[in-house]
Amino acid sequence: MISRNEILETNKMIQEENLDVRTITMGISLLDCADSDIDRFNEKVYKKITTCAKDLVKVGEQLEKEFGIPIVNKRISVTPIAIAAAGCKADSYVSVAKTLDRAAKEVGVNFIGGFSALVHKGCTESDRVLIDSIPEALSVTDVVCSSVNIGTSRNGLDMDAVRRMGEVIKETAEQSKDRGCIGCAKLVVFCNAVEDNPFMAGAFHGVGGKDCVINVGVSGPGVVKRALEECRGADFETLCETIKKTAFKITRVGQLVAQEASKRLGVPFGIIDLSLAPTPAIGDSIAEIFQEMGLEQAGAPGTTAALAILNDNVKKGGVMASSYVGGLSGAFIPVSEDNGMIEATKLGALTLEKLEAMTCVCSVGLDMIAIPGDTSAATISGIIADEAAIGMVNNKTTAVRLIPVIGKGVGEMVEFGGLLGYAPIMPVNTFSCEGFIGRGGRIPAPIHSFKN
Amino acid sequence: MKGIITVLGKDKVGIIAKICIFLSENGINILDISQTIVQGYFNMLMIVDMEKSAIGLDEVFAGLKKLEEEIGVEIKLQREDIFDSMHRI
Numbered sequence: 001m002i003s004r005n006e007i008l009e010t011n012k013m014i015q016e017e018n019l020d021v022r023t024i025t026m027g028i029s030l031l032d033c034a035d036s037d038i039d040r041f042n043e044k045v046y047k048k049i050t051t052c053a054k055d056l057v058k059v060g061e062q063l064e065k066e067f068g069i070p071i072v073n074k075r076i077s078v079t080p081i082a083i084a085a086a087g088c089k090a091d092s093y094v095s096v097a098k099t100l101d102r103a104a105k106e107v108g109v110n111f112i113g114g115f116s117a118l119v120h121k122g123c124t125e126s127d128r129v130l131i132d133s134i135p136e137a138l139s140v141t142d143v144v145c146s147s148v149n150i151g152t153s154r155n156g157l158d159m160d161a162v163r164r165m166g167e168v169i170k171e172t173a174e175q176s177k178d179r180g181c182i183g184c185a186k187l188v189v190f191c192n193a194v195e196d197n198p199f200m201a202g203a204f205h206g207v208g209g210k211d212c213v214i215n216v217g218v219s220g221p222g223v224v225k226r227a228l229e230e231c232r233g234a235d236f237e238t239l240c241e242t243i244k245k246t247a248f249k250i251t252r253v254g255q256l257v258a259q260e261a262s263k264r265l266g267v268p269f270g271i272i273d274l275s276l277a278p279t280p281a282i283g284d285s286i287a288e289i290f291q292e293m294g295l296e297q298a299g300a301p302g303t304t305a306a307l308a309i310l311n312d313n314v315k316k317g318g319v320m321a322s323s324y325v326g327g328l329s330g331a332f333i334p335v336s337e338d339n340g341m342i343e344a345t346k347l348g349a350l351t352l353e354k355l356e357a358m359t360c361v362c363s364v365g366l367d368m369i370a371i372p373g374d375t376s377a378a379t380i381s382g383i384i385a386d387e388a389a390i391g392m393v394n395n396k397t398t399a400v401r402l403i404p405v406i407g408k409g410v411g412e413m414v415e416f417g418g419l420l421g422y423a424p425i426m427p428v429n430t431f432s433c434e435g436f437i438g439r440g441g442r443i444p445a446p447i448h449s450f451k452n
Numbered sequence: 453m454k455g456i457i458t459v460l461g462k463d464k465v466g467i468i469a470k471i472c473i474f475l476s477e478n479g480i481n482i483l484d485i486s487q488t489i490v491q492g493y494f495n496m497l498m499i500v501d502m503e504k505s506a507i508g509l510d511e512v513f514a515g516l517k518k519l520e521e522e523i524g525v526e527i528k529l530q531r532e533d534i535f536d537s538m539h540r541i
Contacts, residue, residue, distance in 0.1 A: 002532060004486055004497055006539040007456055011528075065513060068530035249538045256537040 014069050017222035018284040019250065021257045022277050023073040024060050025198035027205035027213045027270060028052045030084035030114075038088040042099040045084075049076060049103035049112075052212050052267075057108040059264045063257055071257065072279075073419075076104060077203035077215075078114035086126035093130050097137035097144045104143045111186075113203030115146040118193065119161045122442070131164060135171035138183035145186045145201035149193035151388045153395045156445040157191065162388065163437050165189045166381030170404060173373065177406040180414050184403040185336075185368060189384050191391035191398050196271050197327045202399055213270035214262045215327060218254030218318075219277045220246075222284045224310075228292040239293065240313045247274070247317030255322045273327025274318035275364075276310070278338035280421040286310075286333050287340020298341055299350030304357050307331060311362035328397055333358065334368035336416060336423035345424050352383075352426055360390055365399030370414045370423040373406040380404065382433035393446050453502045453509075454483070454532040457516070461525025463494040470523055471498075474515055479506040494525065499532065 013019035033044035053076055060074040078084070081096050097115050104112035115137055117127040134146050148165055151157035169184055176183035188202040195206020198215035205213075227246040231238050254272050262269035278285045287298035293306045311331045319325050333355070335341045344350040352369065359365055366387055371380075384400045391398030405414045408425055415422040459467060468487065475482060484499040505512065513529060520527040 001484060001499065002456070002535045002539065007458065007497055007535055010535050010538050011458060066509065066531045067534040068528055069534065252537040253534060256533055260533075 011068070013220070013223045017220070017226045018279070018281060019220045019223050019253070020070040020072050021216060021254055022219035023075050023198050023217040024056070024071055024257070024261050025075040025077055025203055025215045025217065026053050026056050026265075026267065027077045027196065027209060027215055028079075029205055029207075029209070029211045030079040030081075031207065033084060034087045036087050036089065038085070038090040038095060041085060041088050042095055045096065046099050046103045049078070049100070050106050053107040053109065055265055059261055062264075063260055067257065069253060069257070073111070074109050075198070075200060075203065076107070076109050076112045077198070077205045078112065079207060080114055080116035080118055080204050082117035082124070082127045082130040083207060085130075086124065091129060093133040094137045094140065097133065097141050100144050101141035109143070111143050111145055111200045113145040113147065113200050114205060115144050116148060116204045118149045119158055120149050120152045121155045122158055123161060131161075131168060134168050134187060135175045135183065138172050138186050139175035145188075145203065147188040147190055147193065147202045147204060149190045150384070151191040151392050151443075153192055153392050153449050154445055157385065157388050157392060157443040159385070159437070159443055160440050162385050163378075163381050163440065165384055166377035166379070166437070169380050169402060170377045173404045173406050180416055181373075181403050181405050182416055182420070185401065185416055185420050187401065189400045191388035192396060194326070194328060194397055198273050199275065199277065199328060199332065201401060209270065210268055212267045214258060214265060214267050215270040215273065216254050216258035216261070217273040217275060217277065217327065218250050219275065220250040221276050221278050221286050221289055223250060224276065225283070225285075225289045225292050228289065236309070240309060243310060243313035244317035247314040248321045251318040251321035269324070271324045271326030272318070272322040274315055274322070274325055274329040275327070275332055276314055277332045278334070278341075279419060280337055280339055282339060285338045285340035286331060287338055287344055291340065297347060297349035298344040299354045303354065304361055307358050307363060308361040328364050330362050330364040330397065332367060333363050334401070334421075336368040336370065336421040337419060338421075342421070342423060345426060352428060356386060356390070359387060359398050360394065364397060365401065367399065367401045368403070368420065368423065369401070370403045370405050370425045371428050372409045372425055373404050374409070375404050375428050376434075378432070378434045378437045379428060379430075381437045383428070385437070455500050455502050456530050456532055456535060457498040457500060458528045459494065459496040459498075459525055461494055461523070463489050463492055464523070467494055467523055467525060468496065470519060471527070474519055475500060478512065478515070479504045480512070
């Protein structure tokens with residue numbers, strides 16, 4: 001029988017250390033909604049989403065109550081719209097984004113991902129229509145998230161798409177400038193995007209999966225930090241063991257919730273995403289884990305090593321706790337959503353270049369970083385290219401979610417509200433990369449991708 | 453299904469009695485119970501068997517919520533599975 005101490009430990013994690021299940025995300029395929037008429041396509045999409053996900057929020061809330069653990073977000077990911085809507089032959093997909101928004105609100109989820117295109121080896125006409133629709137789509141909807149995959153380790157990088165995405169990010173910022181350029185907070189540019197990511201803004205439902213699945217993202221930076229407080233000053237072996245054990249416990253809860261949700265919704269279980277995702281709440285920060293590990297601030301020398309240790313051991317502990325691990329399973333460090341990161345940025349301890357270095361070991365990308373509004377589209381493309389190159393060469397997912405804040409400069413603050421938090425604007429290297437980005441074409445796949 | 457009930461709050465007469473009456477009236481069997489008082493704060497853990505519960509789970513939650521307000525302590529019911537999955541392989 002379970003002991004008193006074990007019960008108290010679990011409940012302390014939930015009540016004091018912000019242990020939660022970060023998201024239950026239902027992946028829904030829209031491939032069977034294809035139609036040559038965009039209005040009929042929209043109708044089918046609305047019907048399919050509101051049918052598949054009608055009980056998602058209710059079941060999520062019931063599980064929260066029964067297990068006594070918060071399930072923070074209930075979300076939906078759909079087939080990339082550039083694929084699902086390809087038959088429509090329309091010149092804009094904004095109406096599809098509006099349909100997704102309406103369907104998501106109808107079932108009560110807080111985000112829907114999949115207004116996406118996979119263009120790692122070039123654009124189809126439908127991809128082009130989707131990418132052109134992004135700025136307006138993200139400004140006229142509230143909960144729709146968009147992502148574009150511009151490269152893979154197997155295919156190299158599509159630099160035309162990289163150049164275009166720099167412009168799209170600027171246009172998106174411009175169109176939502178009255179709301180802190182929030183459109184950009186819902187737009188991710190990926191290299192090696194994964195098909196079963198439950199986390200936003202980059203979630204979409206891959207074409208290789210089942211019609212409908214449940215993916216779960218677990219989290220618990222606060223629990224890891226608390227566990228590390230118990231081993232202050234201990235050597236790295238103890239440090240790693242502590243992280244592993246904690247990650248195991250966190251993941252087991254996610255696995256339980258995922259299986260139960262899958263059973264009750266009658267939808268197969270997909271994967272658990274082992275990621276440490278912070279929130280703006282005090283004590284739910286990745287940066288605070290770095291501090292507990294012995295760094296004065298996130299960004300200090302040693303941060304990349306600390307992150308490597310952290311994420312590797314989260315995976316080692318988590319893999320055994322779940323039957324299927326997938327998604328991104330990396331450390332998210334959305335700067336605006338992590339109190340410690342915001343603090344480190346304000347103090348000048350954390351720079352864009354250091355964040356880029358951190359993505360080489362396991363961070364998923366340059367995430368939720370506010371940059372000056374006058375940053376050029378080419379510079380944004382240059383940052384995307386650098387980040388994508390890291391992903392391509394290291395066979396890992398990397399992502400860029402930058403917010404050029406129109407009308408604001410370095411040091412000023414921008415507020416996104418809610419889970420998206422707030423951020424000080426970071427300086428960007430102002431030397432030009434115009435000539436490089438302007439070349440166009442594709443960067444060929446790296447030599448080590450030829451494994452057959 | 454087994455459940456864990458945790459009760460936390462300022463000590464007073466009849467906390468256990470009231471909760472036990474509610475449970476027995478609804479066919480919920482107590483398997484294990486332990487209680488401590490630290491600096492005037494009442495802290496109780498109960499493992500209960502709800503297999504033969506006369507009422508649905510939602511009603512149990514509602515009943516405990518009512519008791520929580522009546523007695524003025526925090527009462528939490530959770531399914532045992534969450535503790536089992538976290539602490540047992």
